[in-house]
Amino acid sequence: MSTSIRLAIDVMGGDFGPRCIIPAVARSLRQIPDLYVLLVGDAEQLASLCNKHRLPSGRIRCIPTTQIIHASDSPASVLRRKPDASMRVAIEQVRDGHADACLSAGNTGALMVLSRSILGTLDQIERPAIMAALPVAGKACYLLDLGANVDCTALQLVQFAVMGSEAARELSGLQEPRVGLLNIGSEVNKGSQRVREASELLRQHASLNYVGHVEGDGLFRGDADVVVCDGFVGNVVLKASEGLASYMQEELRQALTANLLLRCLSPLLRLALRPMNRRHDPGCYNGASLLGLKGVVVKSHGGADEDAFTAAIDRAAQAGRSNLPQHIARRLGSAGPGSP
Amino acid sequence: MSTSIRLAIDVMGGDFGPRCIIPAVARSLRQIPDLYVLLVGDAEQLASLCNKHRLPSGRIRCIPTTQIIHASDSPASVLRRKPDASMRVAIEQVRDGHADACLSAGNTGALMVLSRSILGTLDQIERPAIMAALPVAGKACYLLDLGANVDCTALQLVQFAVMGSEAARELSGLQEPRVGLLNIGSEVNKGSQRVREASELLRQHASLNYVGHVEGDGLFRGDADVVVCDGFVGNVVLKASEGLASYMQEELRQALTANLLLRCLSPLLRLALRPMNRRHDPGCYNGASLLGLKGVVVKSHGGADEDAFTAAIDRAAQAGRSNLPQHIARRLGSAGPGSP
Known part of the structure; x- marks a missing residue:
């Protein structure tokens, strides 16, 4: 045993x-x-x-x-x-x-x-964080924190980066996970004081594969394997993504059933769309880690x-x-x- | 003239x-x-x-x-x-x-x-804000601020609410636009100190149709006509939504062209999906207001x-x-x- x-x-x-x-x-x-x-x-x-x-x-x-x-x-x-x-x-x-x-x-x-x-x-x-995986192109993009810490210091964001990097290594088998900091621009002077401080600390961190700032759309372009942010932003982004994905799936379902011919073809369509739906089924990525x-x-x-x-x-x-x-x-x- | x-x-x-x-x-x-x-x-x-x-x-x-x-x-x-x-x-x-x-x-x-x-x-x-419309079920959900103000006070968030409400009235012709505050939970004690303060001020505001907290997924459920947040969160959510939407559209395109029979049916599919794509084309909603x-x-x-x-x-x-x-x-x- x-x-x-x-x-x-x-x-x-x-x-x-x-x-x-x-x-x-x-x-x-x-x-x-x-x-x-x-x-x-x-x-x-x-x-x-x-x-x-x-x-x-x-x-x-x-x-x-x-x-x-x-x-x-x-x-x-x-x-x-x-x-x-x-x-x-x-x-x-x-x-x-x-x-x-x-x-x-x-x-x-x-x-x-x-x-x-x-x-x-x-x-x-200092504070544990909640981490979950967003499904991006059949791979996981780990996002943390997702709501345990509404406000975070720069040092806490760095700790999240280390935890997320280690988790991505263990859970996805990546040797050097690319770690990004969620921000509103790619330039170094972007974001709040706290985020700029965290960015500076992350750049100096020897044991992290830090790739710099990741913008909202970068999450779904696979710009990083781990993306760090405070719990307020992470929670809102995760829920907005889940909400938008299920909204778009429902819109697609309605569009495909509104047409009589397409309704007849629905078994074929379901089959064709199954791999895509499976790759993005939030259920498949269920299970957030408390790190x-x-x-x-x-x-x-x-x-x-x-x-x-x-x-x-x-x-x-x-x-x-x-x-x-x-x-x-x-x-x-x-x-x-x-x-x- | x-x-x-x-x-x-x-x-x-x-x-x-x-x-x-x-x-x-x-x-x-x-x-x-x-x-x-x-x-x-x-x-x-x-x-x-x-x-x-x-x-x-x-x-x-x-x-x-x-x-x-x-x-x-x-x-x-x-x-x-x-x-x-x-x-x-x-x-x-x-x-x-x-x-x-x-x-x-x-x-x-x-x-x-x-x-x-x-x-x-x-x-x-105190500070102008940037507002854009998210396409939700063929209607606009106005989100502000989108990056002009990385950090906002509670009073600024209230000012955004008033500006957004007036804009939704003028641009969408709504009599009493429902105004929500973006937050990580629906309960009154959720969110940062600043967001809780803003929530209290908004509740007391006589001339606003304030509907309370809106979570990330609520943005795409039509929970409010106007949603208020600081510029960091708003920018990240907007870009993440744009990124996810175009990612999912590309995934769909690939799924539908991977199958030979569906490739032959592609004119029909394009026709069936056109209303949906048009309703969600970010281009149709292009044009953010500096309020x-x-x-x-x-x-x-x-x-x-x-x-x-x-x-x-x-x-x-x-x-x-x-x-x-x-x-x-x-x-x-x-x-x-x-x-x-």
Whole structure:
């Protein structure tokens, strides 16, 4: 069992809860032979669904909890008032060495606050960040922060760059990921004081492959493998991109079904468009990493369906296997403005 | 001639200069019967191109200039070193009452600095803002600021809201445009200190139809007619949206031409997709307004082709006709936190 990958999953999080998560776990257990899952949540629902979906008893363990963290719960309140919440207990499995990674589709703010409190932040990191992958030309462009830090100092942006670079190396297998700083122009004098300061620090950083400023459209031209920004900008850009992509897909669907002849050809069209849709399905890229913690925590989209949650399990398993926190800690111990 | 609309156009700006702008002007003169154009730029090129495209001599006037503002010119340097730049002279036509609006596809920073210096800022406005329309479901969603102000105070964001609301009323004919504040969550406690303060001021503002926070995906769900944010966020979101839209269009084109049968059907597909493409062609929405000045200035995309520049002429003519600065000044004179 020592070489297997052990995942603690908060089955009560997300819009669809265990009804969506348990079938996704069943599928992942078939696809990942050395996966072992700790299912954390309501005992009764777990028993019934594990039975229904025939989860192999030797590769799962159910950890019963009695409390649920809701989307409306304030991050501060969950720290004190919900000691037996499924999300908390799932994170504790990582802290106690029972799991290599934790996965939840619940309240992002609560997940971050609980993770910081239970696992702690890496010594050289001021604030953890949330990182996700944008699908660009069949490759991942990692963007961080996505909302954990509304305002960031220049030094924090540099720390994000180091974490993102290490994560891209581990998750995408890139030797020297190209790191860019999101900005409103390519010239060095562009952007806020903070962004200009970060740009200067990044340029001096010996161990980063810094490629300079990346503008909004550069995100979708593959100008960098990792793009760094504060959490306000990152969150708005990510959500705007998701919103625009699904809006355009719906427009396309309507355009293609408005024409009678094209409706007859729809099986052919669906077939032709399938590779493109698959390359850009946000579900395939589901699973954001909380970076800078002393343990692996992955956040699934709250609205993830079975397919998307399966993708998040893949991502969490990969992150858990790579032991990303250790790599980041080692990298930050090396010389550079990001180190203390 | 008193009821005609008079446009001063900087023909030397943009990636393609007069070769693209003069044919666009020719087309606009055919489409807008009461349009009168002051063409500002190099005398020789103007003479040759006006002749070639048979511009009606009674409806144009050429104003020869000897200097050009380049994309690489710093906004500060253009103030002092280029007294005979086409962009400057075009703006001066508005100041001197010879034109109702000025249009340029040149350096945005220079256009803003020159406009502020030559026309001046409205009394109640701290900083002008740049506003453009995102095409959403065949309607315009106005977004501002788009890069004139990297950092904004809460009060400036409120001023943007008032200017945007008035502009949407004039340009889209909406009686009570819904105004939203771009943020990373819908709850009142979300976002930076500055954004929370702006939200509070906007809620108290009697004359605005304020609908609260709009998230990134809300931009493309039509959650508001006007969305307000600082220039850093707005610039990144606008460019990311443009980048993603053209990336997805290219992906679609490739997917549809990869299949032999679909290649044979391509005339039909083009026909079916034409309304959708037209509704989302960024060119159709070309023409950003510089709001808060004592005159109408419109910025065309630097890479605008003939179609897109024609759209910008339409926009500038419409803005010039409505006398937007007067409406904004009147609105700001009324009670509300935006007034002094």
